[in-house]
Every structure is written in C-alpha cells, then in structure tokens.
Amino acid sequence: MxxxxxxxxxxxxxxxxxxxxxxxxxxxxxxxxxxxxxxxxEFQDDRLDGRPLMAVVTVVFEYDSPSVEEAMIHLRHEHEEVVTSSFHSHVGDHLCVELFVLEGSLDDISTVVGEIRATDETLTTDYSLLPVDDVGPFAELE
Structure with a gap:
C-alpha cells in the first residue's frame, strides 16, 4: 500500500x-x-447517469471571508449553464449561507459541486441530488 x-x-x-x-x-x-x-x-450512481438532474447545494462560510463570497460569484458565472439560481443569506452574527440550484447532467453537477467544495475557507458544503425526468427518482428500484 x-x-x-x-x-x-x-x-x-x-x-x-x-x-x-x-x-x-x-x-x-x-x-x-x-x-x-x-x-x-458519490457521483458514480449508474441509476442517475444519462438522466436530467437537479441539485440543491448549501455552502456555509464565515461572514468575514470575502474571498469565499467572491469565489461563489465566480462559480455562478463560470457555470451559468448549470446554475439555475442562487441565494445568499446571513445566518446568526457571523455566518453566510449560499444556496445554489443546479440543473444538468451528473457530470456537470459533479463538476460544480467539486469546485464549490474545493473553495478555501468554506465551513461546510452539502447537497441533495434528484432526477427530474418523467421516470421518477429511482423508478427502476420499485
């Protein structure tokens, strides 16, 4: 090893x-x-490959980390074909929350989530992923 x-x-x-x-x-x-x-x-689920997907990504960072907010703005613009909306809010006295709604392929969403996670000074990044086609989330498992 x-x-x-x-x-x-x-x-x-x-x-x-x-x-x-x-x-x-x-x-x-x-x-x-x-x-x-x-x-x-995480992003190697064959049941999701080739299907249209959406994701909601939540990013939390310190209020006094302007470089993170700047990085989030850059990511929004760099991936505007995948980022359908975003929302910024303050939580408590010192935290910021950035929410992204993404829509695209598994590879596209994986790329954006990976770049968000790689941003220095974020405290946490979490996401949920869901197919948005007519078949339903995991119909083949039913």
Missing amino acids: SVVSVSMPEALLERIDQFADEHGYTGRSEVLREASRSLLG
Missing part, C-alpha cells in the same frame, strides 16, 4: 483521530481511506 502525505489543519486532524477512536477504526488512515472511497463514489 502506498503512503501519502496530506496537509490539513490541526483541528481537522484532531477530529479525525477522535472519530477513529469513537467509531472503532484502527487509525486515521482507515478513516481517510473510507472517506475517499465514499467521496469518489
């Missing part, structure tokens, strides 16, 4: 170690391997 060096904030490393201890993992490597598999598999 290859050894990989990864840079991350100390606070995140502490959370990973605590998670490993609390959930019975042998160590942080096992947690990171599982998280990597999960992330890589």
Whole structure:
C-alpha cells in the first residue's frame, strides 16, 4: 500500500483521530481511506447517469471571508449553464449561507459541486441530488 502525505489543519486532524477512536477504526488512515472511497463514489450512481438532474447545494462560510463570497460569484458565472439560481443569506452574527440550484447532467453537477467544495475557507458544503425526468427518482428500484 502506498503512503501519502496530506496537509490539513490541526483541528481537522484532531477530529479525525477522535472519530477513529469513537467509531472503532484502527487509525486515521482507515478513516481517510473510507472517506475517499465514499467521496469518489458519490457521483458514480449508474441509476442517475444519462438522466436530467437537479441539485440543491448549501455552502456555509464565515461572514468575514470575502474571498469565499467572491469565489461563489465566480462559480455562478463560470457555470451559468448549470446554475439555475442562487441565494445568499446571513445566518446568526457571523455566518453566510449560499444556496445554489443546479440543473444538468451528473457530470456537470459533479463538476460544480467539486469546485464549490474545493473553495478555501468554506465551513461546510452539502447537497441533495434528484432526477427530474418523467421516470421518477429511482423508478427502476420499485
């Protein structure tokens, strides 16, 4: 097995170690391997491939992080064929929430979500994904 060096904030490393201890993992490597598999598999659902999809993406960041808001504006414009709408709001005293509604293929949505996640200084990025064709979300499973 290859050894990989990864840079991350100390606070995140502490959370990973605590998670490993609390959930019975042998160590942080096992947690990171599982998280990597999960992330890589997120957008590889054959049931969704080739179908028109929509996604709602929620991004939370600190109010005093103007570079994040600027990055969100840039992403909106760069991917205007996929971003059908967006909404910015303030939550509490120091947080901003950016909501994106995306519409497109699995690859298109995957690209936009990946770029949003890669934006420095975001606190969290979450999304929901749903087919919007006449077949229904997962009709072939019924």
